[in-house]
Amino acid sequence: MPGFERIAPILLLLASNIFMTFAWYGHLKYRSAPLMLAIVASWGIAFFEYSLMVPANRIGYAVYSAPQLKGMQEVITLLVFAWFSSWYLGQPLKWNHWAGFALIAVAAWLIFLET
Template sequence: MSLPLDRLLPIVLLLCSNIFMTFAWYGHLKYKSSPLPVAIAASWGIALFEYMLMVPANRWGSAVYSAPQLKGMQEVITLLVFAGFSAWFLDQPLKWNHWAGFGLIVVAAWLIFLE
């Protein structure tokens, strides 16, 4: 079973926007010697691209998903992107308790989709 484009496009845009946002929020942690104002400016610059993807994802996604469903999806995508980013970019793999906590958030997001 494949997802129609109107259901898939918001998910793809949310995934891409979360990649940008994860770099904006956490990428500077790898460069702690950089001055804080530089980190803030770089983060804002990266976040601009995140917004250019997030806003259309939510606008177009609202045609097929409710706002709570979009938010639940976004949270799960954020956790998955962050898990990979933390291990790959920050060299801080998640431990069992992190995965357990994230798993509970995934269950919460799943509940949002029940009708």
């Protein structure tokens, strides 16, 4: 299927980052839960993240370099986190957060420039 190698990694990275964001930050909403429970739950959620991340990188490596895959993943992570922070944690990002994220997005864009 034409374009599969270009699109599939993006979709898989998006899905994997949703799982990972919940694994890393979801427990913050339940700070009264025991720490060990948060750790075990996070590891369980992270299993699904890895089940999507590894295929994303395997498929994507056919058309993207490793640095390009990493840059893409970072931008997707920031977008997912911005949504998660506002929607789930009730902490919308401020202008300085967006400015910092924009600088990271510019860095990722530079990775895709052909030299």
